[in-house]
Amino acid sequence: MGNHRTGLLHFVFIAITSAAADGGSDETCDAVTGKCSGLEYAADPPCYFPTTWLDVPVTAVRQDTHNSKIVSFGIPNEGSLNLPVSSAIMMNAPGFGPGGKDVMKPYNPISDHRIKGSFDLVVKVYPTGRASKFVDLLKVGDRVSFRQQKPQIKKWQYPFGKTSITMVAGGTGIAPMIQALYPLLKTPGDTTLIRLLYGNLSKRHYVKARVRSTGFRTSGPFTGHICSGLIAR
Numbered sequence: 001m002g003n004h005r006t007g008l009l010h011f012v013f014i015a016i017t018s019a020a021a022d023g024g025s026d027e028t029c030d031a032v033t034g035k036c037s038g039l040e041y042a043a044d045p046p047c048y049f050p051t052t053w054l055d056v057p058v059t060a061v062r063q064d065t066h067n068s069k070i071v072s073f074g075i076p077n078e079g080s081l082n083l084p085v086s087s088a089i090m091m092n093a094p095g096f097g098p099g100g101k102d103v104m105k106p107y108n109p110i111s112d113h114r115i116k117g118s119f120d121l122v123v124k125v126y127p128t129g130r131a132s133k134f135v136d137l138l139k140v141g142d143r144v145s146f147r148q149q150k151p152q153i154k155k156w157q158y159p160f161g162k163t164s165i166t167m168v169a170g171g172t173g174i175a176p177m178i179q180a181l182y183p184l185l186k187t188p189g190d191t192t193l194i195r196l197l198y199g200n201l202s203k204r205h206y207v208k209a210r211v212r213s214t215g216f217r218t219s220g221p222f223t224g225h226i227c228s229g230l231i232a233r
């Protein structure tokens with residue numbers, strides 16, 4: 001009976017990623033909802049990015065591991081990304097597709113979507129990758145276009161209504177888990193039991209201490225297990 005109940009209340013997130021214009025002016029954007037007139041949004045409340053491309057500046061680029069970078073982008077007027085949990089945004093890499101066409105790929109921001117004025121992506125750079133090559137070449141001051149699409153919005157949203165959650169992630173698939181961990185671990189009084197199982201090719205590939213560096217508690221109801229070389233192969 002106890003096991004049956006636990007099974008019903010348990011919830012598993014899985015994400016494994018391996019191989020492969022400024023926001024409208026203050027005059028046209030609602031200060032409370034963030035919605036700008038004339039633009040369409042995929043979510044309500046709206047994400048900073050509408051369903052059409054909007055470009056933002058690169059404000060910092062850091063090498064994270066030997067083959068991954070953390071890139072920070074600025075959001076004008078102290079706006080917040082306001083992205084639904086574990087959702088991705090589409091990035092445009094202009095001219096990096098076959099025959100010099102644009103290529104668009106989804107990325108899950110790793111910063112808390114509520115922080116004002118910026119957001120971060122962690123991107124693994126593939127030697128023959130197209131969008132990731134574009135990211136690898138980014139410098140502070142460059143501008144990059146993003147948009148939000150309905151298919152990238154997950155149905156499950158915080159509060160998840162479960163007493164325990166197991167997260168299984170590989171490689172940069174850690175990114176959507178980090179998004180879910182923000183509300184779970186930062187909401188006072190949230191007692192959800194969380195297990196994170198994370199795998200990567202090797203410790204060298206491990207996205208450095210991402211969970212620790214976010215300032216989450218790592219004891220009590222949260223346990224993290226890192227399995228190098230087990231899940232990603």
Ligand SMILES: Cc1cc2nc3c(=O)[nH]c(=O)nc-3n(C[C@H](O)[C@H](O)[C@H](O)COP(=O)(O)OP(=O)(O)OC[C@H]3O[C@@H](n4cnc5c(N)ncnc54)[C@H](O)[C@@H]3O)c2cc1C
Pocket residue numbers: 017019020088103105106107108109121122123124125126127128129130131132133172175
């Ligand atoms: C919802 C979602 C969220 C994501 N979030 C992130 C994120 O936060 N961070 C992140 O780094 N990535 C993320 N990704 C992956 C990202 O969207 C890109 O796929 C990734 O950056 C590679 O794109 P690329 O254009 O550089 O590589 P591509 O040009 O597509 O190729 C990447 C490499 O894989 C090889 N390859 C391509 N196709 C295949 C195949 N079928 N079989 C074997 N090898 C192949 C290529 O030769 C190349 O070496 C996410 C993906 C999804 C679907």
